[in-house]
Amino acid sequence: KNQVEQSPQSLIILEGKNCTLQCNYTVSPFSNLRWYKQDTGRGPVSLTIMTFSENTKSNGRYTATLDADTKQSSLHITASQLSDSASYICVVSDYNTDKLIFGTGTRLQVFP
Amino acid sequence: DTGVSQDPRHKITKRGQNVTFRCDPISEHNRLYWYRQTLGQGPEFLTYFQNEAQLEKSRLLSDRFSAERPKGSFSTLEIQRTEQGDSAMYLCASSYVGGARDTQYFGPGTRLTVL
Numbered sequence: 031k032n033q034v035e036q037s038p039q040s041l042i043i044l045e046g047k048n049c050t051l052q053c054n055y056t057v058s059p060f061s062n063l064r065w066y067k068q069d070t071g072r073g074p075v076s077l078t079i080m081t082f083s084e085n086t087k088s089n090g091r092y093t094a095t096l097d098a099d100t101k102q103s104s105l106h107i108t109a110s111q112l113s114d115s116a117s118y119i120c121v122v123s124d125y126n127t128d129k130l131i132f133g134t135g136t137r138l139q140v141f142p
Numbered sequence: 143d144t145g146v147s148q149d150p151r152h153k154i155t156k157r158g159q160n161v162t163f164r165c166d167p168i169s170e171h172n173r174l175y176w177y178r179q180t181l182g183q184g185p186e187f188l189t190y191f192q193n194e195a196q197l198e199k200s201r202l203l204s205d206r207f208s209a210e211r212p213k214g215s216f217s218t219l220e221i222q223r224t225e226q227g228d229s230a231m232y233l234c235a236s237s238y239v240g241g242a243r244d245t246q247y248f249g250p251g252t253r254l255t256v257l
Contacts, residue, residue, distance in 0.1 A: 034184075064245075073146070073233050073248030074185070119184050130246065132184030 033057045034122050034133035042139045047110055051136045053103040053120030061125040065094050065105045068117045068135065077105070077118075110140045146249035148234050154255045155224055162220045163252045167236030174217050175246060176209055177233040178202065185233050191217060192239065224256045 034055045043049050055063070062081050066074035078087040078094040080103075086095045091108045107114055117135040124131060147166045155161050167174045173192050177185035188207070189199045193214040203209075206224075211217040221228055231253050235246040 066248075071231075071251070071253065073148075073235075073251045075248070076245055079245055121184075129187060132186070134182065134184050 032134065033131045034120055036118075036120050036133040036136050038136060039134075040137040040139070042141060043110055045110060045112055045140055045142050048106065048108050049110060049138065051105045051107075051118050051120075051138070053105070053133055055101050055103070055120070055122045055131070055133075057122040057124050057131050058101070059125040061123045061128075063094075063096055063103050064121040064123070064130075065092070065103075066119045066121060068119055070116070074119055107138075110138075112140050112142060114138060115140045146234055146236050146247050148232075148249040148252050150252055151250060152253050152255075154257065156257050157226060158223055160220065160222045161224060161254065162218055163232055163234075163254075164216060164218050165234030165236075165249060166216045167234070168238075168247055169215075171236035171238045171247075172214070173237045173239050173246075174211055175235040175237075176217070176219050177235065179231040179233055179251070180229075188219075221254075224254075226256045229254055229256045 037052045064079045065077045068074040077092050080087045080096045082098045093106045096103045117137050119135040120133040122131045149164045175190040176188040179185040187200050188203050189209050191211040194211050206222045209219045231251045233251045234249045237246045
């Protein structure tokens with residue numbers, strides 16, 4: 031079982047709409063949780079990074095939340111744009127090993 | 143461009159051939175990571191360096207794979223006797239360890255296709 035699970039696996043929304051992506055993890059203890067955006071055929075780009083003591087972090091239209099008690103995180107995208115079409119990967123850093131544990135990502139498609 | 147760069151971006155090779163990829167990290171970063179990513183999956187850790195020292199290798203890194211970072215700057219990843227299962231995107235990332243947060247910055251990747 032993957033230590034970082036994301037849902038939904040894929041999502042289609044219309045331009046201008048909001049959406050929320052989910053991440054559940056079992057990595058414990060963890061030092062931080064990150065969200066990356068990965069365009070097709072490109073490397074991942076960091077969107078947000080939160081330590082266990084942070085509940086929310088925003089980066090423009092992207093807002094990440096973290097509940098360390100329930101081991102859940104979400105990424106909310108506001109007023110989606112066509113350029114938001116990408117995979118969004120949740121990544122948890124293992125405190126003991128310093129390794130990054132990657133989720134399999136949510137593939138988001140924004141249609142006009 | 144001061145980001146992480148990788149070369150080549152695409153490589154097509156025949157099974158059994160050797161291939162070598164290069165990664166140039168962000169200049170002040172002391173850590174360099176190699177990952178492999180197959181379609182629809184998140185990146186999988188292969189190995190990482192702190193300066194020139196290779197500190198960890200995943201069991202995914204079979205003896206056909208070797209990585210070097212001779213001067214603590216750029217790194218190379220070589221795959222010998224390639225197999226079709228090696229077809230994947232190979233990602234390099236770098237970070238600076240010592241700051242409050244060790245954010246890894248990824249390169250664009252090298253897509254390998256083994257025929």
